[in-house]
Amino acid sequence: MSFEEDETITTTTTNITSDLETLTISDPLSNQFGSITDLCYEISSLQDLAYRGSWRSILDKIARARKLSLLQKPHEHLIYLCYNVIALTKLRKYVEAAEDLDSLEDFDSIKYKYESYPQNYPNLSGSMVPFALRWIHAEIPLKLGKRQETLDRLYSLLDFVRLKLEMCKSSLLDICFDQWKKREAFLISLILSHHLNNKEFGTCLILITDLLSVDLNNPLLLSKLGYIQMQLGDLEGSKVSFNKVESLMKEGNSGGLLREIEFKNLVNRNKAMIYMVGKDYVSAVREYDECIERDSTDVVAINNKALCLMYLRDLSDSIKVLESALERVPTYALTETVVVNLCSMYELAYVNHSEIKKTLSNWIARVAPDDFDASCTRV
Template identity: 25%
Template sequence: MARGRRAEAKAALDGAAVGRDDDDDDDATFALAALRAELPYHLNDARGSLDAMCAVHAMCAREAREARGAEAREAWRRRRDAAARGVARRHMLGDDPRAALVWLDALARSEPDEPAHFSAAGRAHLMMGDLEGARLCFEAAEKKTAALGEAATEAQRGRVLRDRGDYFLTGLRFPEARTAFAAAMAKGETDVAAKVNSAVAAVYDGDLNSSRALLESGLANVVNADVNSKARAFISPSVVKNLNSIYELTARSPAEAKRAMNDFIKLVAPEDFDVTCMAT
């Protein structure tokens, strides 16, 4: 959604009531509140988005306490945890892993069998430079994924491998990181994080050509990807900047290679893409 349309959407939502009457649909109430909390982030108001998401969490917690009947309480508990995941994610995006861990700890207590909470906690520890804490969290996530047996999805299994790769990458164990990321990509070809981090590991491992191939293939996958596909997340300033740097070192004609790549990005990038990253 372009920035102008996001602003229009926010204005429209601000005019809608969020308070819930007995006759209101609970799912719609939660969805509206969550959407109102999400939009400010895309309008460069990260603090406002975080505060709004915390308010959504408080609303859901209150409804869970006051709901009549086990089914209604459970529904609001699920919504409360969804809001908590949103708050934790906002803290991670805001480079505040310690605050994120507070919410992730609460989520792990509420949903102790969910591997994603432990995986996210491991990433928070990596952000803080705490390799041992990350290792313990990632091992817990792996055990909980294994405990799911056949019910574990390919995405969950792939996340275990990506966690392993990120742990090795942060620990400067680049060959092992590349092996883990390759296994993660085998589980899901659209795993953007695994492909980008594998390319980073390849650079540090002295293999610029493999890094270039990974980044270029990720961009190529965008061409036929659905507008809502995760593959489109590959169009990012970091990928463009990394490729520009690699072209300087590997391309026969760096200027021509960068110009061709930038022209391609202009064709497939969303309207609000930060074009300043394409400066050569």
């Protein structure tokens, strides 16, 4: 059985075109062409397929576009390559993804600068490499058993993002700053998750303490600090960290990182974690119920509520919570963690659990995205 933790990273890979990095734009591209996607062959259809998890269809579409020479401009090739690498990664074809990435030159090459193609991008300068491509380049070595290489690349990417933040500050570009600030938060969470997955709690504590020294009121970092303190047995310390997050929520100070509902749910989930450590599962369920009432797609709250009910010996209701979520919000709830937990509950609750799991497996085969690991049902 697995609890979902707020340290879990959910990576959005579908809005790749919005990640085109522009350092200085004296005449915004959108004023001349409508939008960046207008320059690229059917990019919106790739986005739609990615939202649906149709990764095999993405590979087919990209292969056709390349074969028919439909991609004319430099940035188009980068965007399509980015979708291709992510699709291969989602389908666990890591060697092919790595080979695709190896076809690229250094990301800082003049070849990937807008100003190198003034006929295509007048008055535009900066890098056309999507941030998502930089991120997947950092992650691929881990999939090939090279964990340290991934960590090295992630730390280098974090330095790159912070350089961009400094440039945005000096240019007084608030929109640019907010975008790069979110990318910084994403990378920090990702790096911490890598260390947490290897139970390197001491390293996590050092890293997060250092980060908080320059970003003292970051609610996401404070929540992660509380979780790490909990893992180290410092329950009182984790309470202090979680209480500070709640104070920031009451002040409405999320640093631009969270919407109001997300902030409130973060606070409730933090409280629930404290209750769970004390085995007060009734109170934990109450906190998770508040989360779900605000946001029916909060899969962390849904999953953990079900497990709390199971620990309260209410297997029937715990199963109903997960089944209901799969029925109501399959796009969010259909995760391998949820399915593994539901199948474990079936095994505890029913003698004929094999038949019930087969029914679930058949349903998953019809609705799941291409990258879903159907073996998690253990049929």
